[in-house]
Amino acid sequence: MPKTLRDLRPVRVIGIGLHPYQRASDTSYVTLGLRAVREALTDAGVAWTDVEAAYNGTALLGMAPTRAMLRHLGATGLPVLQVENASASGSSAVAQASLAVASGVCDVALAMGVDKPGMMNVASAKAGVRDLSGSRILPFTHFALLANEYMRRHGARPEHLAQVAVKNSRNGAHNPYAQRQKARSLEEVLAPPFISGSLTRLQCCPIGEGAAAVIIASDDAIRRLGVPADRAPRILASVTRSERVYEGARNFDAELTRETTAQAYEEAGVGPEDLDLIELHDAFAIEELLYVEAMGLCAEGEGAAMLMKGDTDIGGRCAVSTSGGLLAMGHPIGPTGVGQICEITRQLRGEAGPRQQPDARTGLVHMVGIGAVCVAHVLQL
């Protein structure tokens, strides 16, 4: 019988670190990445020489960026692996590091993500299968079409979608690592420029640069290294899936998220009612409504009502994107999924300051990557 992560020995996040997400600058990716890793090592209270394997999520840097960066922490000879899975690259680095520790082949692993904006070189464009829309339907228009369909089907209005960005900007204003740290009013979010359909600029995530790192360890290592266990949430489930053929389904993104998170709940032994907070892939405002429904937080079509009631605010039933999400914290691609793990860990420890979700115990982390792939993790402390 295949085993799930939970059937193997426990893995826990013992350290988190970030380089703030920001607009593209002259800063080298090495500087970005090293800051995040050093912060994570300090947070965990372990030394670089304690780390036995490194997984680096990055999609835009090119071939072999990892040792060229990590050697400046001391070239220990540890195995390094670059992980590319589009927007879910960082999430997949976390998945690989978790499996390495859970399987017992190492006790302490680094999962990180680092990227700088560059030419998006999406291989499927070279697959030799052309369609009618080509570059005229980029991701923002894909989601503008889904927004149009959603509003018609469920009677939602552009203000409901915009409210997602209002909430997440409010959260991001309390996050010193966020690229957008300004709380925005509904009027500001609804103001032009329109990018596509009803999506205005502030309903689309900024793609900048940054880095994020987490140290993942076994209980053996936690005892041996003297890491405080009460700051180390367990990763209960790690699930990766890719899109199937969903005959007759209106929304493939929602279907993929539905089956990926359903499997994560089952493997973790929790349900959506147990979640205190979620970090999800809100690259575009409509996605948050689609995904909270697909995740089973509410019935289909009730995402907007749940948002307007404040259920997904900090202090609500299940806070969504306390970090500000991709919309406010930003989406530097490789780091994003790792940064979500940092946020959930900080929240579960009760160390999130003004954006703390009270009594947070269980969190879900979700990323989608073009193609499409979906990665979900459940963390608990």
Added chain:
Amino acid sequence: MSDARAAHPGLYRIDQNPPSLLGQRCAACGRLAFPPNPYGCEGCGAEADELVTEEIPGDGELAAFATVHLHPGKDIETPFTVGTVVLDAGPTVRATLTCATDDGLAIGNRVHTQLVPQQSEDDGELLELRFAVEKS
């Protein structure tokens, strides 16, 4: 019209009005797919020699639309409007609509394929397939 050619060769006919789309039916599982591919069936994994070209009438229903204001290419000026169309024959396709803006469009409108001439770089005429909407 003699030197006219399709902007997307192999995806639709240019000698019909309204033009049919060129899809593929899998002889193994019966799935009708668009666009065609030279590799294998996404439904069941049958190899390419099981995929039989099938003309799909260009009639359907508008399932979603969006007016695009930001576009990196020079192939079309903004704003333009794209749509998701559920063809009567089954497959869902996305393409440019003949109308530049979403003025008067509604989900559920009937749509039909239409060839729209474009000027290509080598002066030949390119025929691009778009969907014309019957506004209610």
